[in-house]
Amino acid sequence: MLNIVLFGPPGAGKGTQSQKLIDKYNLIHLSTGDLLRSEIAAGTELGLKAKSLMDNGLLVPDEVVIGMISNKVQENRNAGGFIFDGFPRTVPQAQGLDKLLLEHGTQISCMIALKVDDEELTKRLLLRGKTSGRPDDQNEELIRKRVDEYNTKTTPVADYYSGQGKYFAVDGIGEIDEIFAAICNQIDSLKAKKEEK
Numbered sequence: 796m797l798n799i800v801l802f803g804p805p806g807a808g809k810g811t812q813s814q815k816l817i818d819k820y821n822l823i824h825l826s827t828g829d830l831l832r833s834e835i836a837a838g839t840e841l842g843l844k845a846k847s848l849m850d851n852g853l854l855v856p857d858e859v860v861i862g863m864i865s866n867k868v869q870e871n872r873n874a875g876g877f878i879f880d881g882f883p884r885t886v887p888q889a890q891g892l893d894k895l896l897l898e899h900g901t902q903i904s905c906m907i908a909l910k911v912d913d914e915e916l917t918k919r920l921l922l923r924g925k926t927s928g929r930p931d932d933q934n935e936e937l938i939r940k941r942v943d944e945y946n947t948k949t950t951p952v953a954d955y956y957s958g959q960g961k962y963f964a965v966d967g968i969g970e971i972d973e974i975f976a977a978i979c980n981q982i983d984s985l986k987a988k989k990e991e992k
Contacts, residue, residue, distance in 0.1 A: 796901045797876030803909030804945040806919040807967045813878050815975050821875035827882045830863045861891045868899050889955050905985055906956040907978055909967030913942050
């Protein structure tokens with residue numbers, strides 16, 4: 796099973812690349828935002844719990860999110876693997892995810908981080924704000940704050956996977972297909988090493 800954590804700040808191009816990876820490697824996309832919405836819509840126990848927290852302006856705790864991921868992994872036992880988008884964001888989440896995947900007899904294969912400098916991100920997000928109408932992409936001060944927050948909070952997660960020898964950085968600036976090819980090179984060489992063992 797190929798399990799990829801796709802990592803990168805807002806505007807790094809994760810959405811674009813994850814769709815291409817899903818198509819190429821037959822992966823299931825696990826976005827925590829989508830999971831929350833579908834569990835709430837389905838009225839599951841976890842969904843109801845998450846909804847009551849969110850309605851009160853509270854963050855959904857890690858164990859609820861991990862529970863939702865567990866359900867999804869259970870439902871898709873025969874998948875080629877999973878691509879995790881927007882999760883894990885903290886080291887405790889990464890540890891929880893490791894534990895969960897181990898229970899399902901699998902593990903994270905690699906973390907691919909799209910590297911884009913802060914100035915380029917700000918430019919991209921402002922541009923996206925013009926075309927998408929997203930208010931959070933139209934305020935430069937807010938954008939810089941989101942990027943700073945990302946850099947501060949998620950660096951330890953990169954270090955965590957780096958310590959496991961699973962962290963790979965890919966330049967996120969350039970043509971979409973070139974970036975995709977660079978990501979695929981990392982994944983394919985990883986798969987080849989696995990098959991040698």
